[in-house]
Amino acid sequence: MNLWPVFYRLRDARQGIARNIWASLATVVLLTLTLLMLGGFLWLNVNLAQIASLLERQVHVRVFPAAGTAARSLLPLLEPLPGIEAVELLDGELVYQQLVPVFGLETLMSALPADAFADSLSVELVDPDKAEPVVAHIRSLEGVGEVIWGQGFARVLYQISNGLQRGGTLLIAGFLLAAFLMSLTTMHLAVLNREVEMQIQRWVGVGPWGIRAQFLIEAFLLGLFSSVLAGAVFLYLGEVIQQAIASLVPFMAGQLKSPGLVIGVVLLTGPVLALVGGGLASHRAIGTGDR
Amino acid sequence: MTVASGEWAFLVGASGMGKTTLLKLLYKEELADEGRVIIDGHDVAKVPGSRLRRSMGIIFQTYRLLERKAAFENIAYGAEVLGIPPAEVRRRTEEILELIGLRDKAHRLPSELSGGEQQRVAVGRALINQPKLIVADEPTGDLDPENTDRVLEILDRVHRERKATVLFATHAVEVVNRLNRRVIRLQDGRIVSDTTGGYWAHQEASAP
Numbered sequence: 001m002n003l004w005p006v007f008y009r010l011r012d013a014r015q016g017i018a019r020n021i022w023a024s025l026a027t028v029v030l031l032t033l034t035l036l037m038l039g040g041f042l043w044l045n046v047n048l049a050q051i052a053s054l055l056e057r058q059v060h061v062r063v064f065p066a067a068g069t070a071a072r073s074l075l076p077l078l079e080p081l082p083g084i085e086a087v088e089l090l091d092g093e094l095v096y097q098q099l100v101p102v103f104g105l106e107t108l109m110s111a112l113p114a115d116a117f118a119d120s121l122s123v124e125l126v127d128p129d130k131a132e133p134v135v136a137h138i139r140s141l142e143g144v145g146e147v148i149w150g151q152g153f154a155r156v157l158y159q160i161s162n163g164l165q166r167g168g169t170l171l172i173a174g175f176l177l178a179a180f181l182m183s184l185t186t187m188h189l190a191v192l193n194r195e196v197e198m199q200i201q202r203w204v205g206v207g208p209w210g211i212r213a214q215f216l217i218e219a220f221l222l223g224l225f226s227s228v229l230a231g232a233v234f235l236y237l238g239e240v241i242q243q244a245i246a247s248l249v250p251f252m253a254g255q256l257k258s259p260g261l262v263i264g265v266v267l268l269t270g271p272v273l274a275l276v277g278g279g280l281a282s283h284r285a286i287g288t289g290d291r
Numbered sequence: 292m293t294v295a296s297g298e299w300a301f302l303v304g305a306s307g308m309g310k311t312t313l314l315k316l317l318y319k320e321e322l323a324d325e326g327r328v329i330i331d332g333h334d335v336a337k338v339p340g341s342r343l344r345r346s347m348g349i350i351f352q353t354y355r356l357l358e359r360k361a362a363f364e365n366i367a368y369g370a371e372v373l374g375i376p377p378a379e380v381r382r383r384t385e386e387i388l389e390l391i392g393l394r395d396k397a398h399r400l401p402s403e404l405s406g407g408e409q410q411r412v413a414v415g416r417a418l419i420n421q422p423k424l425i426v427a428d429e430p431t432g433d434l435d436p437e438n439t440d441r442v443l444e445i446l447d448r449v450h451r452e453r454k455a456t457v458l459f460a461t462h463a464v465e466v467v468n469r470l471n472r473r474v475i476r477l478q479d480g481r482i483v484s485d486t487t488g489g490y491w492a493h494q495e496a497s498a499p
Contacts, residue, residue, distance in 0.1 A: 205345030
């Protein structure tokens with residue numbers, strides 16, 4: 001297989017980028033920023049959905065008694081309610097002790113006094129999908145203070161996630177369009193700069209796709225460079241964020257999704273976007289018909 | 292009109308008489324409204340343009356050299372874009388530089404060469420792929436008599452040694468009269484005479 005055409009075109013693409021260095025750099029910067037935003041957006045969304053989904057699967061509801069009410073006194077009120085499987089009394093001191101191995105005694109003591117947690121009740125639901133009416137019922141009981149349930153948080157997270165998806169999608173779409181237009185302009189400049197080369201290639205018998213290959217390779221290189229740059233930054237930042245979360249909230253560390261898939265998307269998006277720009281710019285000048 | 296393989300034919304006539312259009316039909320820059328153009332037994336309309344041009348060497352009045360590449364690289368570029376391996380490109384380019392008499396100026400940029408030397412580089416680039424048909428459209432139009440002679444010598448040598456067919460469009464009678472070859476005169480897009488031998492008076496070659 002003759003690989004020399006690829007070698008020559010890679011060389012010409014490198015020379016073309018050097019000749020058009022400022023426009024190429026602007027494309028790489030904009031494309032890298034866009035890909036970083038895209039990656040960050042995807043990763044955040046995936047993790048919000050992941051945490052929300054974990055919370056949604058929680059079958060336990062925590063019930064805190066109102067001031068002046070003993071948690072134990074709520075037990076007989078809750079147990080007979082429909083939709084409740086079991087009720088357990090949680091000793092506040094015991095909860096504190098359970099957190100010691102997670103955060104360490106010293107950190108915990110510096111943050112919270114030993115009596116920080118009041119006694120509460122853990123209510124196990126029969127069906128987590130029907131938590132809302134049960135929670136409403138519990139809230140209406142006399143002596144009940146705060147009621148915390150995972151699905152309530154999950155809803156908030158889903159709302160945030162939906163908001164992010166709407167706003168974020170628009171923002172990312174805008175940046176993707178800008179990056180695409182930038183790569184189109186850069187490649188258009190490259191085509192204009194190489195009008196003579198294109199004519200010579202045509203005279204000696206290079207077909208339209210052969211002539212376009214040079215611009216496609218150049219666009220691919222710009223896209224790949226941006227993607228690798230964004231991927232590397234993302235890999236580094238992802239690691240830093242995961243480590244930070246692991247040290248701050250140890251039990252969340254294992255729950256975050258690895259950025260591997262997102263990096264894959266970023267690596268693919270850059271070259272594809274630049275290739276489309278290069279393809280369109282060269283198509284306008286060269287066409288595809290072998291006349 | 293038929294031109295035999297290995298023949299040299301001048302296309303003469305004043306500007307606008309159809310010389311360039313006729314050549315463009317050969318290298319498929321334009322398509323014929325009527326009639327057919329056959330090269331080596333193949334109807335030009337049915338052959339992909341790139342395949343057709345691979346067996347041709349096309350030379351123009353304007354040199355169209357790559358300003359950032361030296362003479363050597365300009366000539367080599369014509370072969371590189373067709374994917375010829377570097378060793379073969381080097382061998383062919385050195386041979387061409389010898390032929391056009393620019394071996395000692397191989398590494399000069401076009402801006403460091405005279406107009407005549409630049410045109411010889413353009414001729415070299417057209418010859419790098421060993422074409423069977425050389426299409427030259429007023430290649431000496433911008434050259435002084437000395438450089439005109441050198442370009443004609445180069446093409447004549449390739450014509451004789453490699454049996455290349457040459458179609459040479461010009462409106463300059465003195466160019467036609469340097470070689471005793473077939474002369475086809477065009478007027479208003481039609482062939483008005485087709486003769487071999489003899490010298491042409493200025494009126495005959497270029498007058499409308």
